[in-house]
Amino acid sequence: MAELSKVLHKKRRVRMYVSDYIIYIFLFLFALITFYQLWYVIIGSFSNGQQYASGGVFLWAKGFTFANYQVIFRDTTFWSAFRNSVLRTATGVVVELLFTAAVAYAMTNKYLRCRNAYYWIFIFTMFFSGGIVPMYLLLRVIGLYDSFWVYIIPSMFSVYNMLIISNFYRGIPYSLYEAAELDGAGELTIWATVYMPLSKPVLATVSLWIAVEHWNSYMGTMLYTEAGEWTLTLQYYLKQLINEASGSSGTEYADEVTAKTVSYAGIIVALIPIMCFYPFIQKHFTKGIMIGSLKG
Numbered sequence: 271m272a273e274l275s276k277v278l279h280k281k282r283r284v285r286m287y288v289s290d291y292i293i294y295i296f297l298f299l300f301a302l303i304t305f306y307q308l309w310y311v312i313i314g315s316f317s318n319g320q321q322y323a324s325g326g327v328f329l330w331a332k333g334f335t336f337a338n339y340q341v342i343f344r345d346t347t348f349w350s351a352f353r354n355s356v357l358r359t360a361t362g363v364v365v366e367l368l369f370t371a372a373v374a375y376a377m378t379n380k381y382l383r384c385r386n387a388y389y390w391i392f393i394f395t396m397f398f399s400g401g402i403v404p405m406y407l408l409l410r411v412i413g414l415y416d417s418f419w420v421y422i423i424p425s426m427f428s429v430y431n432m433l434i435i436s437n438f439y440r441g442i443p444y445s446l447y448e449a450a451e452l453d454g455a456g457e458l459t460i461w462a463t464v465y466m467p468l469s470k471p472v473l474a475t476v477s478l479w480i481a482v483e484h485w486n487s488y489m490g491t492m493l494y495t496e497a498g499e500w501t502l503t504l505q506y507y508l509k510q511l512i513n514e515a516s517g518s519s520g521t522e523y524a525d526e527v528t529a530k531t532v533s534y535a536g537i538i539v540a541l542i543p544i545m546c547f548y549p550f551i552q553k554h555f556t557k558g559i560m561i562g563s564l565k566g
Contacts, residue, residue: 315339315535319528337526338535348507348536355485355504356543358421362484363477369426371473374435375461392429402493409494416495421484421503431476438472439465478548485544508536 309329314322318333326332342348376382377389400408405424406415414420442465450460466473488506495501511533 311534311537314531315538317531318526319531320526322531323528333526335526338531339539341527341532342535342539347502348504350499351502351504351507352540354418354500354502355540358418358503359481359484359543361422362425363480365422365426366428366431366480367473367477370428370431370476371435371466371469372461373427374432374439375457375465377432377436378439379457392432396429406494414494416498416501418500420494420501421487421490425484428480431479434476435469435472438469442468481547482544485540504536504540508533508540511536 310327313327313329313331315338316331316334316336317327317338318335319338321327321333377385379385382388399405409415409420409424414423446464446468447460450464455463486505488503488509491497491501491503491506492509497506511529
């Protein structure tokens, strides 16, 4: 009987280890496929446009050249779009984070009247919206159409991010609120000096989500602006480069670049700000997601 128990235990361990290997192999393949897409864009950005168009680019650049980046660096429209995207992302993160965090604080405050009604109204807006045409007409009426603020004001509040932050707030000991209230602090002071400093992990996580959303968005530019000097965003400009047949290669590098390879170079340049921003909040990322989604 003891021998049979040992055999069964050994089989269980073998099955567990095999399942672990399968999971590791799957995750490795998934990571490899994900990384290869980035690697393909990198080697494409360093490839000669004409040689790239002939095919055969898989692991290494073909006809290695910096011409694609030289075209990008000399493109004034690209840098105008880059500037607008940076301003949009920076402003959008600050405005949306502060406004959403303020609403989250109010929703966790027991003194807020009709709190449940507000909650269900917010939830309703997560699943139902007016659509593109009503939004377009509304922006026309209130004067936001074809302005920089069309990127900021309509997106200054996110119900999903509010729920994440409010769940984190509920995990903060209520005794801190009472102590600040006894000291004579008002609601705004309590939120700014007690809740916000203690919420750095979840705020860092939400700021990353907001930043990526603003940086990668191009639909707002396409639908609600004329894509002028102060409204053209980087992702929309890259979309135009990818869709164009001739791209911006009408330069002295016309024999070395194509719209495809130039767009690859633009994509790599556009990735740099997000790649620089992420390491600063990486230590808060996992903690913020777990606490913000589980507490409450």
